[in-house]
Amino acid sequence: MKRFVASAASLLTVAGALLPAAISETPVAAAGAPVAAAETPVAAAGALASAAGPVARPDPGGSCGRKCQLRSAARVVTMERVYGSYYRIYKARYPQALDWNNNGCSVPFSVPIIDHYKNLFQKSCDRHDFGYRNHGRSGYSRLSVDNRFHSNMNYQCLVVYDDWYDVPARGLCYSAADKFYGAIRLFGGGFW
Numbered sequence: 001m002k003r004f005v006a007s008a009a010s011l012l013t014v015a016g017a018l019l020p021a022a023i024s025e026t027p028v029a030a031a032g033a034p035v036a037a038a039e040t041p042v043a044a045a046g047a048l049a050s051a052a053g054p055v056a057r058p059d060p061g062g063s064c065g066r067k068c069q070l071r072s073a074a075r076v077v078t079m080e081r082v083y084g085s086y087y088r089i090y091k092a093r094y095p096q097a098l099d100w101n102n103n104g105c106s107v108p109f110s111v112p113i114i115d116h117y118k119n120l121f122q123k124s125c126d127r128h129d130f131g132y133r134n135h136g137r138s139g140y141s142r143l144s145v146d147n148r149f150h151s152n153m154n155y156q157c158l159v160v161y162d163d164w165y166d167v168p169a170r171g172l173c174y175s176a177a178d179k180f181y182g183a184i185r186l187f188g189g190g191f192w
Contacts, residue, residue: 102126131148132145
């Protein structure tokens with residue numbers, strides 16, 4: 001078991017994961033000592049959610065005009081954590097006023113190993129595409145949109161591979177997220 005724990009921790013380190021190496025959902029380290037709450041997967045997910053900055057909330061009273069409402073909707077959807085409901089809600093509310101087109105998760109032919117993750121990251125890619133297509137309305141920078149994309153993919157890895165025995169798979173997922181993020185930072189500027 002110690003060998004597995006050590007290899008899983010090194011895999012996460014090599015993968016460049018943003019999360020601490022957590023072996024179980026319970027806050028107990030491999031040696032049996034309690035772990036600080038900030039080192040648990042739940043706390044780490046919260047840290048990921050706030051990594052891209054504050055999220056604008058919709059105008060509840062509708063006190064601003066149409067332009068203001070569209071800006072608010074674009075800001076909320078762009079920075080929403082993946083699996084949230086605002087994307088669906090605002091897509092139904094503003095089907096023509098905002099650009100909802102997306103092209104999925106593009107994977108270069110030269111990197112087939114991460115092709116496996118394009119379906120897993122589909123919702124993150126859709127939100128990222130929305131952010132790029134509506135950045136004028138949202139007012140966010142390209143870096144902010146890309147950072148939220150990375151945060152969302154890492155969150156998906158945490159949610160999908162959430163058991164202690166998923167640590168190696170989660171590490172590979174984080175590595176794939178890093179590759180997608182690196183590619184968009186290098187080659188995405190032309191689409192901004």
